Amino acid sequence: MLDSKFLNAMNISLDLALEAREIIRGETGQEIPGVRVDKDTYDHATVTTVHIEDQNAQTIMGKPVGKYITIEAPVIKENNQQAHREVAEILAEQLKNLINLPMELNVLVIGLGNWNATPDALGPKVVDQCLVTRHLYNYAPQELQGGMRPVSALAPGVLGTTGIETAEIVRGVVEKTRPSLIIAIDSLAARSVDRIATTIQVADTGINPGSGIGNKRAGINQETMGVRVIAIGVPTVTHAAIIAQDAIEKYINSTGGQPGDASSAIKNVLEPFGSNLTVTPKEIDILIEDTAQIIAGAINMAMHPGISPEDYGYYLH
Template identity: 80%
Template sequence: MDREFLKSMGVSLDLALEAREIVRGETGQEVPGVRVDKETYDHASVTTVYIEDESAQAIMGKPVGKYITIEAPVIRENDPDAHRQVAEVLAEQLKKMFDLPMEANILVVGLGNWNATPDALGPRVVDNCLVTRHLFNYAPQSLQGGMRPVSAIAPGVLGITGIETAEIVQGVTGRVKPELIIAIDSLAARSVDRIATTIQLADTGINPGSGIGNKRAGINQETMGVKVIAIGVPTVASAALIAQDAIEKYLKNTNAQAGVTNEAIKSVLEPFGGNLTVTPKEIDTLIEDTAHIIAGGISMALHPEVNPDDYAYYLH
């Protein structure tokens, strides 16, 4: 798989880790201007990719910044204890990305379409996130120590609201005046193995809908005026890349000559404009479990002294 094929199919890579893997596969060496750190936990591995200069940005196709990838196949399993441990890893990594006092005001933004399950991760996270700003304003006696004022919004998508998502978030930001925005969105993966097993955190913000070929205004520090941390999970994969992988494996296993071209793949996908994406049949359960993990990780990071067992008391 090379960058030329991705470009020809109009596929962009949401995960910095996958972009690095493809470039390294082509060159056989580390990308100049890219630095990588790795950590290992019981149920997850963490890879941090630092894109440090504009030359690396051009090669990787990702903005200069810090990208933390948590790989945890256990997310797909029915194991609540393991899911809680993954949430704890997420909280630990998230806390490394901001340095704010306890009184800092945080806005959580759940991006995506709540009517389309693979795109509903952001709204589902908002449903389960521990929001407290209203309590600080109207019921301070209900609060305990170690809590921050947190508000949350699921602004929907352009096709539902008729309003650019970034415009809605800008409007809310202007009124709420947060010191930090945490935006959650569904991503597209290059590999089906990463669907609902991988969580990416980035300090570069996010472009809603970019993973399925859309061009939308970004939600980042430049457009919002405050720091934006993006959290994303792949929920779909490109059919073109799946087809290419299948062809490559078939040719390798049979020692056959390449007889299927990129044009053939394009012709098969032509009814969908070449942008067909696929998602697992169990996506409903995967979204629900992943949303709980991410909401738990965010709540642990923002309210460090609150026992997760007490979250239910504050939820809605």
């Protein structure tokens, strides 16, 4: 069974708090002290909220103290627009509960990732479909309806294409526009291939761009930005090392052998890639489009409850 020893040996961190809890509970056989879990079930989704409540739990989980909401919805991978709308509504409700701001306050939406790399393009694609209204308050107030909030949005790119740390760009925008909240969207890495494009995590702790695939970037959180940050992420890749480990264990178990530590052998195989190879499905372009539409729809519903989705097209550029 995949365990923390293997993850540490391969230098793999888990983006999903739900997966981190599953592995630690599997090793200890009991709930983690300082961690509380709530679960709700809907027609097309299961919502699990992991509360990390103290510093001890933070150390064990490797996640900051805060709330991590995971929406598991395999229906996202199906061509079912009505089900996608229901998942968006569930996400919108979770966002509304976390936002908790007067309607006149400004919100900044940040689409993290590289628009030139499909598995990493989720953030920019969400921003493309977000209903931005901050400029209308200054230049076209007559176009506004009741129940709309000032929203601005930015896809800042990645260090490799801009030469600038993403956190530096975001911090500069925050200093100029002074939002009361940041919503950051990013692609994640999952432990399980089943969670690719079927799981949405919402966290009130901010985000570290690229952390799940070994890129240690400056964090986008309340400490670095001076404003609350809600992070929305969807797994779009998984680690080749994890797939290899799972395959080895299944083979050994099927032949009656005993599973062992395969980390050294896997490292050798992945050495040409610095032991850091990630894998994504061939249909990732379609999955990114669908998840981006769901997340953008949820953000629009949460930000602008006074207008219907049918009216979004009037405001989208």
